[in-house]
Amino acid sequence: MEVLLDIMEPGKSPDPHQAVPGARKRVVGIDLGTTYSLVAAIGVEGQPLCIPDEDGRVALPSVVHYGADGRIITGETARDLAPSHPVETILSVKRYMGRGVEDIRRRHPMIPHVLEEGPGGMVRIVAGERTVSPVEVSSEILKELKSRAEDTLGGPLHGVVITVPAYFDDAQRQATKDAARVAGLEVLRLLNEPTAAALAYGLEKGREGMYAIYDLGGGTFDVSLLKLEKGIFQVRATGGDSALGGDDFDHWLMARFLGELGEEHPQPGLIQACRKLAREVKERLSDEEEVAYALPGGTTGRVTRDAFEAGIRELARKTLPICRRVLKDGGVGAEELQGVVLVGGSTRVPLVRRLVAEFFGREPLTDLDPDQVVALGAAHQADLLGGNDTQEMLLLDVTPLSLGIETMGDLVEKIVPRNSPIPTARAQDFTTFKDGQTAMAVHVVQGERELASQCRSLARFELRGIPPMAAGAARIRVTYRVDADGLLTVAAREETTGVEQSIVVQPSYGLTDEEIAGMLQEAMRHGAADMEARLLNEARVEAERVLAAAGSALRDDGDLLNENELKRVKALMLALWETSRGQSAATIDQAVREMDAGTRFFAQRRMDRSLQGAMTGRKVDDFA
Amino acid sequence: MANVVCWSCRGVTGPGLFCRTCDAILPVDHGVDFFRLFGLEVGFVVDRTLLEERYRELQKRLHPDFFASRGAMERRLSLEHVTRVNEALRTLTHPLERAGYLLRLAGWQEEKIPPDTAFLAEVMEQREALDEVDPGAGDAHERLATLRAEAEQRARAEEARLAEMFVAAFGADGQEWLPRIARHTDRLRYHQRFLEELDRLEDQAFE
Known part of the structure; x- marks a missing residue:
């Protein structure tokens, strides 16, 4: 850890690699953005700097034009060609990375390009005479930045750190790595964008403590809470909104x-x-x-x-409830923050700065350029990894969305709440709903909504071979494990027999950052309606359970009742059944309570009988 | 704590995270409670700063990133350790989970303690006050803030009571305290749920 501390406090005990001029490896950080891309390196004075092009511009528009003559043009020139050559020019290719054709068509119905399905289900874009993959398009942008960096640094690059959104899944990360390989770059590491921004402030300014990273780009909003301390970057909570920028x-x-x-x-x-x-x-x-x-x-x-x-x-105010929730999830008050870091070009808007300052009760940090801060942080990380690759900056991450299971009536039982530190393992016990039930369906969902049908479905499987028992007697333990890479494994086990089923799920696979953020937004917007639907569902499930229990009680112990009593119980059952088809949770609850009160004597008699040992009293609990 | 044989070097090693002979990572010892794992005194009052410091120290020694190039056994053990460390952090951080955990440590079997009716009446009253708030109304922020302040005060007071009772419970005749502690833990749960309900309404009012 010593070297890490040296880096946190530059100058105190210089790294031998950095002490000898010329011994430093040529490594850079690249912010491969949706709209713009940048490359940065550590300059002669130990400060990270973005590398400009011949005209002094540091931001390269992430646009690639495929000319009819076979020429490939990137950047400003390509962007100027977009209106006149919409089909030959590809903008915002980052949105297609690691995605399938259907995925993209569903999400971006307006794109002017013809899409084809390539090997492995990944998309191919028809760009004029050519058909290219998003990986190739990205690699053109990377090649441009690479040659810019090599010209400036005076030789071939030894390695790069490329940044990706925190919500990027495995396929998207892999596609980014592939693009680097196609461009002839060695990837030292992929780094999450908010972490890169935090790194820039943490290393540059030697800052420690809790930071909020407020990232408002062209099309998306992201906020992360990070704790920086002694070489450990701990993500405390993340949140965002896709449809906002x-x-x-x-x-x-x-x-x-x-x-x-x-x-x-x-x-x-x-x-x-x-x-x-x-x-x-x-x-x-x-x-x-x-x-x-x-x-x-x-x-x-x-x-x-x-x-x-x-x-x-x-519009700008819509970011604030998200900030508020992230603070709440992270368990800190705004006053406990050491700083608020602004990232993304849209944070230049004075109103945004004022709102952020007002909300967090402090002036946000802008001493690093919000357009450049991600690339600068990546340059730091590249320098660290290139200078001494045995040194590690430990990053502790969280699950961005809650992981749950569908229960009766389309309800969701959350098993791993969002923003749980990973790796994690959480278990919950369930039981059978009907007498003699021998199988249980396990439906794994992701999201914050109250109903399973409104969350993202990740996997389904069935636990079979449960021995026939009375409803509620089986004990089924469902365990969710998320490893350090975010890989989810779900296991279901019937405890009395040891029957077990499990499945490996890729929680973020096929789920874009926009989608994740969008789902969070939906959850907030629909919170109230969800609650009502949830209450109604719960009430109905409860009514159904009570009716089933009463039915089997009558079957087993109906002889304990005289004719009048039997009539009364049946009348109550009928009333409850009719009420449960209505729309009011409160009325159903009331009917359940009436049923409960009106059959208490019956439950008591059954209890007495079972205590006398005439019969097992197993179902009494179900009924009373 | 009995000595064990190290899976890696076959040498005898004592309790701990790593083998004292070959420094290999050892299997998770579930006999070590969360407090001991973090080197903290067993009790309801936990020093948050110290807790987080110990958490980072454990992560620095056990995190799977540091075992990425090791054998499958070591990678698996590292994952199991850190999973437990995360569970311990969560349990020790949240007062409600901490109380439940301490009760289990003390041998309390999770029986349902019927809540006292006076308390239930209070809860009902608070719920009604909450139901009367319209998140869309102009005064929603103010009313929710008042309700939150009151609810948090009640939760803090309950935690203070629990802290006292846990001290007594770890003294003589500790077992006699457990039902009372369980009852107050239940009360804390009510306060917690009320605060969660409040969270939801605040989210709506803040939009």
């Missing part, structure tokens, strides 16, 4: 422009022009109080920052 701010301006033009059904070309203008105006409003603009066709207008902020306030 700077693009939504552009959208507000765009709608205003189209309104001013009086266009109710604008042509695609006009929409694109207004969108481009919206982004420019938005960016200028970060520095200017009022911006004048000219719309296509010559109409001019002005917009003040106040008007813009009033328009986007509700």
Whole structure:
């Protein structure tokens, strides 16, 4: 751990690799972003720096153009070609990494490209004359950054650290690694983006303690809570919203422009022009109080920052409940944070900064450029790994979403709550619902919603061979294990016989970060309706259970009742059955209570009988 | 604690995480309770700072990342250790889980203790106050904040009671305290559920 401490406090005890000039390996950090990509390295003074292109720009638009002449163009030039050559130009390829055709069609129905299914179910994109995989497209961006870095550093690279969203699954991570390999890069490690940002602050500024990383990009929002201490980066909680980002701010301006033009059904070309203008105006409003603009066709207008902020306030405020929940999940108050780190271009909007400052009760840290901080952190990590690869920065991660099991009536029983540190193992006992039940279905779901049908289904299997017993007598233990890589194993075991079934599930497989964040959002939005549905379901399940128990009690011990009593019990059962078909949980609960009160004498008699040893009293519990 | 034979070097080793001869990681000893695992005194009051410090120390020694290039046995043992360390952290962090764990350590068999009716009446009253809050209304934040402050105060008071009772329980005639502790643990559970309900309403009111 000594070397780690040295790195936390640079200068005190220099790493031998760094002490000798020229001995440092050429390693870089790459932020392979949806909209922009950057490359950074540790400079001569030990500070990480983003490497600019010939024109001094550090951000490379993540756009690749496949020319008819076979030429491949990346960056600014490719982006300029997008409107005139939509089919030959690929934007935001990061969204397709590690995804299948169906996946992409479902999620991005508007993309202009023809998609084909390639080997292994991964998507292929038809780009003009060529058919390319997302891995190849990404590798073109990486190649561009690689040559930029090699020109600047004066030789071939020894290795890279590439950043990925915290929610990226195995397939997406593998695709990213493959892209690096195609580009001729050796990946030292894939690093989670929020962790990279925390690393930049932690190492750069020697900071320790609890940090919130607020990352508002073009299309997504992410917030993570990390604790930095003595070489350990502990993720405490994460959360986010996919359908929220700077693009939504552009959208507000765009709608205003189209309104001013009086266009109710604008042509695609006009929409694109207004969108481009919206982004420019938005960016200028970060520095200017009022911006004048000219719309296509010559109409001019002005917009003040106040008007813009009033328009986007509700959108920007939507990030705050998510921050609040992440703090709550992490078990810390805003006042306990050492700092709030801003990441992503959309955090340049002054309103966003003010809201963040207000919410966390402190000025956010912006001494590192929010567009660059992820790449800078990656450069640090690359330097660490390249300089001395026996040294480890230990990262302790959590499960981003709750893992549960479907129970009767479409309900979800959460077994591993979201933001649980991994590896973890949690078990819960279940029992049979009906007399003589010999099998139990196990449906593994992921998400925060109350109903199984609204969560993401991960796996199903059946535990068979349960010996026939009375309802409630079997004891089935279901165990969820999540290992350090996030791999989930589910096992179900009937305890009296030892019958067991298990299955290995890839919890995040096929689930994008947007989806995960989107599911969290849905859960919040529908919390109230879910609760009602849940209560109603619970009440119905309870009614059904009580009715089944009463039925089998009557079958076994009906002789304990005289004719009148039998009639009364049956009347109560009928009343409960009818009520349970209604929509009111409270009324059903009431009927269950009435049934319970009205049959207590019967339960008592059955108990007495079983105590006398005339019969087993096993089902009494079920009934009383 | 009896000595055991190390699975790796076949030498005799004492209790602990690693073999004292060959330094191989040893199987998880479930006889070691969570408090001892973290080097903390058994009791209801836990020093959070110390708990987290010990957690990090254990992670630095046991985390699977450090065993990635080792044999299957060592990788498996590391995973089992850290899984248990995470379970221990969770149990010792949350007062309710901690109380339940301490009760089990003390030999309490989880019987249902009927709650006292006076307490149930209180709970009902609090529930009703909660039901009356409309998360969409203008005063929702204020009313929820008041309810939260009250509920948290009740939970803290219950925890303080539990702390006292656990001290007594670890003294003479400890077993006599267990039913009372169990009852107060149940009360803490009610407060906890109430706070969770409050969380949900706050999420809605905050939107």
